[in-house]
Amino acid sequence: MSEKQIDELSGIETTGHEWDGIKELNNPLPRWWVWTFYATIVWALAYTIFYPAWPMLSSATTGVLGYSSRNDVKAELAAAVAAKGDMAAAVAAKPVDEILADEKLRTFAISAGAAAFKVNCVQCHGSGAAGSPGYPNLNDDDWLWGGKPEDILTTISHGVRFASDDATRFSEMPPFADTLDKDQIAQAAAYVVSLSGTPANPSLVEGGKTVFTENCAACHGEDAKGLRDFGAPNLTDAIWLRGKDEAAIIAQISGPKHGIMPAWAGRLGESTVKELTVYVHSLGGGE
Amino acid sequence: MNVIPKPDPDTEIERLEASAVNSAKVRQPLYAARKKIFPKRASGAFRRFKWIVMLITLGIYYLTPWIRWDRGPFAPDQAVLIDMANRRFYFFFIEIWPQEFYIVAGLLVMAGFGLFLITSAVGRAWCGYTCPQTVWVDLFLVVERGIEGDRNARMKLDAGPWTVEKVVKRVAKHAIWIAIAVATGGAWIFYFADAPTLFVDLFTGTALPIAYITVAVLTATTYTFGGLMREQVCTYMCPWPRIQAAMLDEHSLTVTYNDWRGEPRSRHAKKAAAAGQSVGDCVDCNACVAVCPMGIDIRDGQQLECITCALCIDACDSVMDKLGRERGLISYATLADYNANMEIATAGNTCAITPALVRTPQGKLTDKLAHFHVRKIFRPRTLVYFAAWSLVGVGLLYALLTRDRLEVNVLHDRNPLYVTLSDGAIRNGYTVKLLNKIPEPRTIIVTLQGLRGAEMSVVGIDQPADRSFAIRVEPDKLTTLKVYVRQPADHIEDKVQSFHFVIEDKSSFETDSYNAQFEAPEAYK
Numbered sequence: 001m002s003e004k005q006i007d008e009l010s011g012i013e014t015t016g017h018e019w020d021g022i023k024e025l026n027n028p029l030p031r032w033w034v035w036t037f038y039a040t041i042v043w044a045l046a047y048t049i050f051y052p053a054w055p056m057l058s059s060a061t062t063g064v065l066g067y068s069s070r071n072d073v074k075a076e077l078a079a080a081v082a083a084k085g086d087m088a089a090a091v092a093a094k095p096v097d098e099i100l101a102d103e104k105l106r107t108f109a110i111s112a113g114a115a116a117f118k119v120n121c122v123q124c125h126g127s128g129a130a131g132s133p134g135y136p137n138l139n140d141d142d143w144l145w146g147g148k149p150e151d152i153l154t155t156i157s158h159g160v161r162f163a164s165d166d167a168t169r170f171s172e173m174p175p176f177a178d179t180l181d182k183d184q185i186a187q188a189a190a191y192v193v194s195l196s197g198t199p200a201n202p203s204l205v206e207g208g209k210t211v212f213t214e215n216c217a218a219c220h221g222e223d224a225k226g227l228r229d230f231g232a233p234n235l236t237d238a239i240w241l242r243g244k245d246e247a248a249i250i251a252q253i254s255g256p257k258h259g260i261m262p263a264w265a266g267r268l269g270e271s272t273v274k275e276l277t278v279y280v281h282s283l284g285g286g287e
Numbered sequence: 288m289n290v291i292p293k294p295d296p297d298t299e300i301e302r303l304e305a306s307a308v309n310s311a312k313v314r315q316p317l318y319a320a321r322k323k324i325f326p327k328r329a330s331g332a333f334r335r336f337k338w339i340v341m342l343i344t345l346g347i348y349y350l351t352p353w354i355r356w357d358r359g360p361f362a363p364d365q366a367v368l369i370d371m372a373n374r375r376f377y378f379f380f381i382e383i384w385p386q387e388f389y390i391v392a393g394l395l396v397m398a399g400f401g402l403f404l405i406t407s408a409v410g411r412a413w414c415g416y417t418c419p420q421t422v423w424v425d426l427f428l429v430v431e432r433g434i435e436g437d438r439n440a441r442m443k444l445d446a447g448p449w450t451v452e453k454v455v456k457r458v459a460k461h462a463i464w465i466a467i468a469v470a471t472g473g474a475w476i477f478y479f480a481d482a483p484t485l486f487v488d489l490f491t492g493t494a495l496p497i498a499y500i501t502v503a504v505l506t507a508t509t510y511t512f513g514g515l516m517r518e519q520v521c522t523y524m525c526p527w528p529r530i531q532a533a534m535l536d537e538h539s540l541t542v543t544y545n546d547w548r549g550e551p552r553s554r555h556a557k558k559a560a561a562a563g564q565s566v567g568d569c570v571d572c573n574a575c576v577a578v579c580p581m582g583i584d585i586r587d588g589q590q591l592e593c594i595t596c597a598l599c600i601d602a603c604d605s606v607m608d609k610l611g612r613e614r615g616l617i618s619y620a621t622l623a624d625y626n627a628n629m630e631i632a633t634a635g636n637t638c639a640i641t642p643a644l645v646r647t648p649q650g651k652l653t654d655k656l657a658h659f660h661v662r663k664i665f666r667p668r669t670l671v672y673f674a675a676w677s678l679v680g681v682g683l684l685y686a687l688l689t690r691d692r693l694e695v696n697v698l699h700d701r702n703p704l705y706v707t708l709s710d711g712a713i714r715n716g717y718t719v720k721l722l723n724k725i726p727e728p729r730t731i732i733v734t735l736q737g738l739r740g741a742e743m744s745v746v747g748i749d750q751p752a753d754r755s756f757a758i759r760v761e762p763d764k765l766t767t768l769k770v771y772v773r774q775p776a777d778h779i780e781d782k783v784q785s786f787h788f789v790i791e792d793k794s795s796f797e798t799d800s801y802n803a804q805f806e807a808p809e810a811y812k
Contacts, residue, residue, distance in 0.1 A: 027316075128701075
């Protein structure tokens with residue numbers, strides 16, 4: 001385009017482009033828009049100098065400010081650790097009893113324990129710690145191995161029937177199908193059912209008592225209230241690990257099933273186990 | 288533009304060579320540079336009213352954060368405070384928690400209806416008198432006039448070369464504008480923190496970065512909008528001029544040029560009259576154009592740019608006074624009155640505007656002319672707006688007077704819903720939240736109501752299970768309790784039982800209750 005073309009109607013210069021007789025006006029861009037546009041270019045160039053930008057063969061330019069998102073994450077993680085600082089150190093240093101006695105520390109430990117519980121424990125005990133057949137409910141006031149803070153701490157630290165931990169909780173109920181006949185097992189089951197106030201066949205209960213005293217009382221106690229040293233459950237209460245009907249009890253007497261819980265002290269560390277202890281103790285059944 | 292005004296030999300009225308730069312007749316393409324407006328100082332009733340409104344609104348804005356209000360040792364003593372950090376809003380004797388924010392929402396609804404009401408009754412009064420844009424532009428113009436002089440001096444200065452005097456005046460003007468802008472941005476942040484403390488912190492450099500950022504942003508907007516952009520904000524940025532047309536009808540008051548008595552306008556009225564020509568009251572002195580901060584000519588009729596500041600009324604009235612004619616050539620009038628008077632002036636639209644038709648043989652305006660009557664404000668549209676406005680207002684007042692200052696909220700544990708205990712009893716867990724909304728510590732009695740035989744225990748309170756607990760709650764805070772409710776097996780009546788957590792402040796007799804559910808396994812039914 002050598003010479004300016006002016007639109008007759010508006011008196012404004014045109015670009016010379018024509019479509020079906022309509023020519024495009026060459027109105028100037030708004031000044032503020034042009035300057036903003038230039039500013040964005042300057043900004044973009046400056047950005048590539050100050051921040052990592054240009055791709056090179058093996059990496060990219062690092063930028064004069066030395067910014068890195070990885071460093072940001074590191075700093076944030078360090079800040080998160082630092083924020084916990086005193087509290088985490090206090091949990092590490094103090095025994096569980098003292099943590100429980102300190103209102104602030106207890107609240108901190110419960111939060112931390114709840115988080116650890118959701119990652120490590122919910123697979124068996126459930127997200128609400130309510131358990132399921134074979135996996136104890138941690139909310140109630142019935143404890144196989146004891147509900148005092150130090151009992152819970154030991155159980156979590158060393159596990160239950162966990163072969164590779166020497167200090168683990170261990171007990172094993174023998175399969176009575178080997179030593180008792182079916183009638184005796186039925187009698188014993190009827191007696192056990194009657195202990196918690198549930199109606200049972202009275203003709204069986206009488207014989208069951210004898211069978212119980214001879215075979216079961218050693219671990220479950222004369223009064224059938226269980227023995228925590230052996231992890232032997234209380235048979236007189238309303239809480240049943242594997243079901244309260246007679247069939248379930250007969251199955252358990254004949255060929256008992258035994259749950260296994262891993263030892264957590266080595267995996268999670270002392271502090272986390274303490275926090276888990278405080279959390280479990282706080283669920284409402286702690287002694 | 289830069290023309291020295293010369294008095295008209297006929298009328299002794301100073302004729303101003305003012306042109307309405309934003310008039311529709313000379314409207315420029317949008318990308319063209321803005322043509323400056325140099326509003327002349329007006330004086331009269333409306334100008335006086337605007338000074339008063341300006342004084343009141345600016346006074347409220349700048350001084351409110353400094354008013355003190357004693358609320359005792361447990362709450363801030365600032366009368367108006369939006370405490371974001373603690374999520375509390377204080378307004379004199381009223382304290383609002385976040386869950387009572389509906390009161391603020393209601394106030395906004397009232398402001399909306401109020402705006403509708405005002406607009407339908409007296410036109411764009413908000414725009415003309417109380418809009419912050421108008422008020423601050425007015426304030427900035429005061430500074431401009433004080434330093435550079437009135438309209439003609441400013442025009443001369445603007446057109447002239449960059450002399451030392453011009454540089455000094457311009458620097459002084461912008462410096463004062465920025466000072467006002469800083470004060471404006473500064474006043475804003477005082478609403479969000481203790482004003483005297485923040486004031487000291489601001490100057491010692493110890494305030495939070497957000498405080499400085501807010502001041503900087505508001506300084507920039509105040510300076511730009513009030514000093515540099517002025518009328519462009521109203522014309523191009525503000526949505527309200529577009530919306531407000533929906534609230535206006537033929538009975539709404541607007542600033543109107545009454546051309547039924549002004550036309551045909553004549554610059555040489557006496558000469559024209561002597562020559563037997565018909566002349567109206569308008570002597571085309573341009574006083575109305577010169578004072579207009581929006582750069583329009585009101586004689587073009589109602590237009591979007593007009594904020595109805597009524598300064599043209601003041602300007603025209605003083606000219607009419609000098610000419611010895613009735614005031615009100617430009618006046619607040621309704622479209623209905625205007626049309627009625629136009630009918631008279633044009634003899635039912637049969638001829639051009641004839642001034643003689645609206646005047647008696649003695650030269651006075653005739654009695655047939657329609658005038659605004661206050662009665663016309665009360666019409667269905669305004670009554671509906673008023674009803675909606677007062678309905679929300681009464682509702683808010685009721686809500687405010689009857690709201691609870693003591694509340695209980697309960698969350699039932701969902702996982703697990705219930706726990707069977709070794710003796711067969713069922714236990715449910717609850718998170719009980721006690722909301723003490725007054726800035727005083729107090730003792731709250733939490734009691735179980737219903738749920739036969741049940742007792743509760745509160746985690747962290749070393750007391751045996753009971754049906755009632757006394758809880759010490761902190762002032763103006765929410766206290767969260769973990770409560771376990773236990774019901775013996777033989778008392779359980781249903782899978783789901785309803786009961787109440789009742790809370791009571793024995794000293795103030797305030798109570799509240801929460802209807803909670805107690806869940807038990809199916810087998811207990």
